[in-house]
Amino acid sequence: MSSRPARVQLLVTCLIDRVFPDTGMAVVTLLERLGVEVQVPVGQTCCGQPAFNAGYVDDARAMARHTIDVLTKTSDPIVVPSGSCGDMVIHQYEAILQDDPVYLAKARSLHERTHELTKFLVDVLGVEDVGSASTDKITYHACCHGLRGLGVKDEPLALLGHVHGATFCPMAESDVCCGFGGLFSVKLPDISSAMLDRKLDRIQESGADTVVVTDVSCGMHMQGGLRRRGSRVQVKHLADVLARGAGA
Amino acid sequence: MSIEPATFDARTHKALADTALRKTLRDVTAVILDSRAAGLARLPHSDDWRDHARRIRAHTLSRLDHYVDQFVDAVESKGGQVFYAGTASDAVSYIRDLAIAKRVKLVAKSKSMVTEEIELNKGLESAGVRVVETDLGEYIVQLAQDRPSHIVMPIMHMTRHQVADLFKQKLGATDEEVADIPEMTQLARRVLRQEFINADMGISGCNFAVAETGSITTCTNEGNGRLCTTMPRIHVAVVGIERIVPTVHDLGVMLNVLARSSTGQNLTVYSNIVNGARGAGTERAEGDGPDEFHVVLVDNGRTAVLGSERAEILYCIRCGACLNTCPVFQQIGGHAYGAVYPGPIGAVLTPSLQGLEHFNDLPQASSLCGACKDVCPVRIDIPRMLLSLRATSVDTGRSPAWVGLGIHALRWVSTRPALFRLAGAAAARATRLLARDNWITKMPGHLSAWTKTRDFPALATTSFQERWQAKRRGAR
Numbered sequence: 001m002s003s004r005p006a007r008v009q010l011l012v013t014c015l016i017d018r019v020f021p022d023t024g025m026a027v028v029t030l031l032e033r034l035g036v037e038v039q040v041p042v043g044q045t046c047c048g049q050p051a052f053n054a055g056y057v058d059d060a061r062a063m064a065r066h067t068i069d070v071l072t073k074t075s076d077p078i079v080v081p082s083g084s085c086g087d088m089v090i091h092q093y094e095a096i097l098q099d100d101p102v103y104l105a106k107a108r109s110l111h112e113r114t115h116e117l118t119k120f121l122v123d124v125l126g127v128e129d130v131g132s133a134s135t136d137k138i139t140y141h142a143c144c145h146g147l148r149g150l151g152v153k154d155e156p157l158a159l160l161g162h163v164h165g166a167t168f169c170p171m172a173e174s175d176v177c178c179g180f181g182g183l184f185s186v187k188l189p190d191i192s193s194a195m196l197d198r199k200l201d202r203i204q205e206s207g208a209d210t211v212v213v214t215d216v217s218c219g220m221h222m223q224g225g226l227r228r229r230g231s232r233v234q235v236k237h238l239a240d241v242l243a244r245g246a247g248a
Numbered sequence: 249m250s251i252e253p254a255t256f257d258a259r260t261h262k263a264l265a266d267t268a269l270r271k272t273l274r275d276v277t278a279v280i281l282d283s284r285a286a287g288l289a290r291l292p293h294s295d296d297w298r299d300h301a302r303r304i305r306a307h308t309l310s311r312l313d314h315y316v317d318q319f320v321d322a323v324e325s326k327g328g329q330v331f332y333a334g335t336a337s338d339a340v341s342y343i344r345d346l347a348i349a350k351r352v353k354l355v356a357k358s359k360s361m362v363t364e365e366i367e368l369n370k371g372l373e374s375a376g377v378r379v380v381e382t383d384l385g386e387y388i389v390q391l392a393q394d395r396p397s398h399i400v401m402p403i404m405h406m407t408r409h410q411v412a413d414l415f416k417q418k419l420g421a422t423d424e425e426v427a428d429i430p431e432m433t434q435l436a437r438r439v440l441r442q443e444f445i446n447a448d449m450g451i452s453g454c455n456f457a458v459a460e461t462g463s464i465t466t467c468t469n470e471g472n473g474r475l476c477t478t479m480p481r482i483h484v485a486v487v488g489i490e491r492i493v494p495t496v497h498d499l500g501v502m503l504n505v506l507a508r509s510s511t512g513q514n515l516t517v518y519s520n521i522v523n524g525a526r527g528a529g530t531e532r533a534e535g536d537g538p539d540e541f542h543v544v545l546v547d548n549g550r551t552a553v554l555g556s557e558r559a560e561i562l563y564c565i566r567c568g569a570c571l572n573t574c575p576v577f578q579q580i581g582g583h584a585y586g587a588v589y590p591g592p593i594g595a596v597l598t599p600s601l602q603g604l605e606h607f608n609d610l611p612q613a614s615s616l617c618g619a620c621k622d623v624c625p626v627r628i629d630i631p632r633m634l635l636s637l638r639a640t641s642v643d644t645g646r647s648p649a650w651v652g653l654g655i656h657a658l659r660w661v662s663t664r665p666a667l668f669r670l671a672g673a674a675a676a677r678a679t680r681l682l683a684r685d686n687w688i689t690k691m692p693g694h695l696s697a698w699t700k701t702r703d704f705p706a707l708a709t710t711s712f713q714e715r716w717q718a719k720r721r722g723a724r
Contacts, residue, residue: 144617
C-alpha cells in the first residue's frame with residue numbers, strides 16, 4: 001500500500017448492523033480518531049456468506065452481486081470488521097463468479113482493496129497503538145475465518161498489546177473453533193455445543209473478564225454460552241476495546 | 249459389517265455421551281499433534297517440502313493414465329501380475345478366485361485402508377479362507393469384531409484396559425500377560441508369529457506405488473507388514489489407483505512428509521520398498537520373498553472423482569493429520585462418521601466415492617474452521633471440497649426445506665435494502681418480546697436448537713445504519 005488512504009468505505013456486516021450496532025459505531029469512532037474519513041455505502045445488507053456456506057450458491061451469487069454493486073460506487077478501500085465476511089468478499093466472491101466475467105472483474109477489484117479491520121489498522125495504516133485504554137483482564141480468541149482465511153494472526157495481538165492499562169491473560173487453545181460455524185450451530189447443535197463447552201472451559205481457565213474477538217458471530221456464540229453458564233465474562237469485538245480512548 | 253447405530257445423529261449422540269471416549273480422543277490427538285509439530289520443525293523448510301509434495305501429487309494425478317501404464321509395465325516386466333479392478337467387487341473377486349485357485353487356507357494381512365474400503369476380509373471369509381490382521385491395532389479390531397476408528401491409529405477409541413479385557417476374553421490371557429502394553433504386545437507377537445509361518449498368502453496395502461520401478465511401498469512401525477510381503481508364498485498388494493508417484497526421488501519426498509504429518513517421525517520405522525517376487529529384477533534368484541506377486545489396482549469411483557471439481561481430494565496420502573486436528577473429530581471420534589474414512593478427509597472422500605445418498609450428513613458435520621487445510625501435508629483445500637458437496641446436496645434436493653426457505657428469504661431481503669430494513673425492524677420487535685436483558689433463553693422453531701445450550705441475542709431496535717444516518721443528519 002503506497003499511500004495512507006484518507007477515506008474508506010465501511011462494510012459493517014449485517015450482524016453488526018442489526019444485532020451489535022454499538023460495535024459498528026466503535027469502528028467508526030476508531031477510524032475517525034486515526035484520521036480516516038468513514039463512508040457507509042447505502043444499501044448494504046448481507047454479503048451472502050451464510051448462503052454460500054450452506055451450499056446455496058445461486059442465492060450467494062445474487063447477494064454477492066448486490067454487495068459488489070453497493071461497494072463499487074466509489075474506488076475507496078473497504079474495511080470489514082469481520083474475518084468471515086471479509087473472507088467472503090476477498091476470496092469467495094471470485095470463486096462463485098467464475099462464469100460471470102463482468103462481476104468477476106469487479107470481485108477482483110474488491111479483492112485488491114478490501115481489508116479486514118485489524119489488518120487495515122496494522123498493515124495499511126501502520127498503527128499498533130491506537131491510543132486506547134482499558135482496565136479489563138483480556139484474553140483473545142482467534143476467529144477461524146480471519147485466522148485461516150485471511151491470515152489475521154499477529155495483528156489483533158499487536159493492537160491488544162498497546163491497550164494502556166489492560167492485563168492480558170493468555171488462553172490455551174485460543175485458535176480452536178468455538179463451534180459456531182453459522183448454520184452448523186443449529187443443524188448439528190450437540191456437536192456445536194460440545195465444541196463451545198470446551199472453548200468456554202478455556203476462557204474461564206484463563207482468568208480473563210473479557211474475551212476479545214474479531215468476529216461478532218463467534219462472539220455472540222460464546223457470549224450466549226457464557227451467559228447460560230452464569231458467567232460474568234464479557235465478549236467484546238476488538239473495535240469495542242480499541243475505541244475507548246485513553247482520555248475517555 | 250452393518251453400522252450401529254444406523255444414523256449419523258444417533259452415532260453422534262452415542263459418542264458425545266461417552267465421556268471416556270471423548271477424553272481418550274482429546275488426550276491422544278493432543279499428543280500426536282505435538283509430535284507432528286515437532287517432526288515438521290525438525291525438517292528445514294518443511295513448508296517447501298509440503299509445497300513440493302503437493303506439486304508431485306498434482307502432477308501425477310493430472311497424468312494418471314500415463315503413470316498407471318508405466319507402473320503396470322514395470323511390474324509386469326519383473327514378472328508381477330497386475331489386475332485393474334473397476335469396482336470393489338471386481339477387486340474382491342480377483343483376490344478370492346486367486347486364493348481358491350492357489351488353495352490358500354490362511355491369509356496374513358497388513359494394515360490397509362483400501363482393503364477395508366472394498367470389504368476384502370468378508371469376501372475371503374465367505375470362500376472359506378481365514379484372514380488374520382497382523383497390524384496390532386487391526387488385530388485388536390478384528391478380535392473385537394469392531395471397525396477401525398482412525399485411518400492411522402485403528403484403535404484410537406480404545407483404552408489399554410479395554411484391550412486387556414479383550415485379550416483375556418478372546419485369547420484366554422492371564423493377568424500377567426495383560427499387565428501392561430509391552431506384555432500385551434508380546435502376547436500378540438507370540439500368537440501372530442505362528443500365523444505368519446502358516447500363511448499361504450500375504451495381503452498388503454500400499455502407501456505409494458512407484459511408476460518408474462514398479463515398486464510398492466508399505467509404511468509400518470511394527471514390521472508385520474514386511475513379514476506379510478515376504479513370508480507367504482503369494483503376495484497381493486492392493487493399491488488405490490491414486491497412490492502412484494512417478495519416481496523413487498518423488499517417493500523420498502512423500503515418505504518424509506507422510507511420516508512427519510502422521511506420527512511426527514522423521515521416517516516410518518519400516519518403510520519397505522517391495523520390488524516383486526523372489527529374485528525379481530536381479531540376475532540371480534534371491535532366497536527370500538514370495539513366489540508370486542500380484543498387484544490389484546482399485547478404481548472404485550476414483551476415476552469419476554478425478555474428473556470432478558473434487559479431484560484434489562485424491563491428493564490425500566492418508567496421514568490422518570486432518571482427523572487429529574479436527575475439533576469435530578475430537579468430540580465424536582471416527583465411528584460416528586459411519587464410514588471407512590472418517591474425519592474431514594472422510595467427510596469429502598466417502599460421499600465422493602460412494603454418493604451423497606447415504607452420506608449427506610458428513611459434509612454438514614464441519615464448522616468449516618479450516619484447521620484441516622492448515623495441517624494437510626499436501627495442502628488439500630478440504631473446506632472448499634466440503635462446500636462443493638454441500639452445493640451438490642442442495643442441487644440434488646437433500647438440504648432441509650427450512651434451510652432453503654431461510655436462505656431464499658435472506659436473499660430476497662438482502663437484494664432489496666428497503667425490505668432488509670423492514671424485515672430487520674420486524675425481527676428486532678419480535679426478539680425484543682422474547683428477550684430479557686437483551687438475551688433470549690428460549691427461541692421458537694429451529695432456533696430452539698441454539699437456545700438448548702446458549703442464549704440468543706435480541707436484535708437492536710435501531711440498526712447501525714439508522715444510527716449512522718441520524719449522526720450524519722445531526723452533523724449537517
